[in-house]
Amino acid sequence: MATINVRRDVKDSFYRYKMPRLLSKIEGKGNGIKTVVPNMAEIARALSRPPSYPTKYFGCELGAQVKCDDKNERYIVNGEHDAERLQTILDGFISKFVLCASCRNPETDLIIKNDDIMMDCKACGAQNMADMRHKLSTYIVKNPPAQASKNQRKQRKAATAQTNDLGGGFDDNEGGSDDDIISQRINKEAAGLTMQSQLAQEDWSEDTSAAAVAQRLKELAVKGVGAFGDDNDDDDENKYDLFGAWLEEQVDNTNDSNAVTDVSIILKAQELGVYGKYKACQVLVQCIFDESIATQIPKRTKLLRKFVTGEKHQKAVLGGVERLVGLEYKDSLMKKVPAILMKLYDADVIDDEVFIKWGEKPTKKYVAKDVSKEVKKAAKPFLEWIATASEEESEEESD
Template sequence: MATINVRRDVKDSFYRYKMPRLLSKVEGKGNGIKTVVPNMTEIARALSRPPSYPTKYFGCELGAQVKCDDKNERYIVNGEHDAERLQTILDGFISKFVLCASCRNPETDIIIKNDDILMDCKACGAQNMADMRHKLSTYIVKNPPAQASKNQRKQRKAATAQTNELGGGFENEEGGSDDDIISQRINKEAAGLSMESKLAQEDWSEDTSEAAVAQRMRELSVKGVAAFAEDDDEGGESKYELFGAWLDEQDNNTISDDDIIAKAEELDVYGKYKACQVLVQCIFDESIAAQIPKRANLLRKFVTEEKHQKAALGGLERLVGLEYKDALMKKVPGILMKLYDVEIIEDDVFIKWGEKPSKKYVAKDVSKAVKKAAQPFLEWIENASEEEDSD
């Protein structure tokens, strides 16, 4: 996921306060159109604020209703809003409720005192009052953030100390430190020397047994594919095969969402549409209808745009048509309804997918059989979409 400076007015590429670039996903149509921010949790974590704060700020600035589902990590703003517009509004939230008014660093904690919001800066020690005139202030007072744990404070303190290790330097008008770049380079060199020292102490004798050699070959193949595989539209099939083989080896009842995401990132397939097809085909079995709600958060993190949705349906075709034909073919309408209920696939994508058989993921006759079995659901969703347009 691409990262940007927390303060977008700072163009320094070495600026150490980073956050993910905001993503937006428009769902529904007509009066039911809405914009989902799929990575709001990651953005909020980078800002050390609850995800509901920036989401509510969007609602205040846009005059729109919002929905914060912390349990499922789903944050919605009613209406159609593009990512750049929301990113600009987020800049306003950061300026008002994240940055220290004295040093302009984002190392602040919110303290509620006598119904006032104080911004306690861990970088310079200043305490400044937030803008109490903004509508969000009332929400923050009524929903104060959980206090930062001692471990989080230690980590942040250590990060601050690393930058100021050589005496801090003079601050410019923007609040940044003039010697940030020099400090970071020295710290990197020091880290490199420390690593060299550790490497010197390592035992470099190599296990040459047959099993050890086979294991190293597997590791090299994974690393090589991750580093050199081309874009998923232009080849690089091996990394998806490795991802699928790894998923098949896991126990679907015990493997966590975080472990799956970590493996996808290791193989450089996270965020790629073909990974969505492999994921659906490999993490589900004949109990898919019961498994979808449990894996809804994982699916939302992989399936973020229309191309991903189509690939996920392609994975479903393979799962039903090739692996569990006898057990699942008659259950296709119910499976699609589960995907609809957890808002993984948009109405238009379902309808386009069901229009005609395709040989992209399975043989054409298999695709035809799956989509024929899906007809009750497809007719229902098409009628529902027409009624929504009419309303």
């Protein structure tokens, strides 16, 4: 899908903030004619806004009724509207409800305070009030966005297709704010800022409210140590954090998990001394897969077989799936757990006995016990099928 700059007035091809070009599809005829925006969900992810916001904005600007079906990701505007016209209207939405009024960067989160909409910029730290005169503001106040999570920020980074390490491509006509940001980044680079500290800084740029910090600590505390580790391995936990950070950086920089080759992943694992370790399997699953894991597994079968060499490794893969589904993509992947496990089964990565043993009872080894219970409950259709298949195979062997 073709991408364009979030700010279309910026002509720099290296501008870091990208989004998919809006597509439109005309359906129906006569009084029932309507325009469907098939990629509204992808556009909304790039802008870090709920898809209903820009769709409702179209309705306000065009004086048309709209329909938002979040479950099926189907967004409709009544009437016939071409893609270029909708793209121009979307520019207005971005200017009013996405771009920071101070630095004109789209790294903002919406915060509702006393029925006012504040735009909290994670690039320059400014907080500005959105245009409360617009009709959409009333809808936003009544339907506030969910609090931005670490995973949502990762999606926004991936969707905007960062093109270089310094994050260049700022508009040269925008005054002193962007110059200050670039200078800060150059100074940090000159001081030898490591990849790990850069990632740490990105974490600190997130929501630091007491509730958000407590939630992140709760998620990390499930394992007892780092974001990728557990307390049953004697190896240096830092190796796995570095491995995970490297994988995430590669995926973010390419905006495509498949672009990170199997060979480069294996070489990095060997360099860090985690290749052949069962915990590396959990990190691998968390970092190279996303919402499309069911379609990604077949493409990574060879890589998984290289990493998975024993029962502990197989259990770690399932632990990675638990974390991916239960902590990162719960809404979109929970119902797809049986399909995900079937793909692992078809890839011949996990033994039948390991599947059955994993599904026997929830544990708190990789996620909170209630999350583990929910994932394994969702996996019940597959687990029942694999148990039946194993019993029939045993009977055939006995005969």
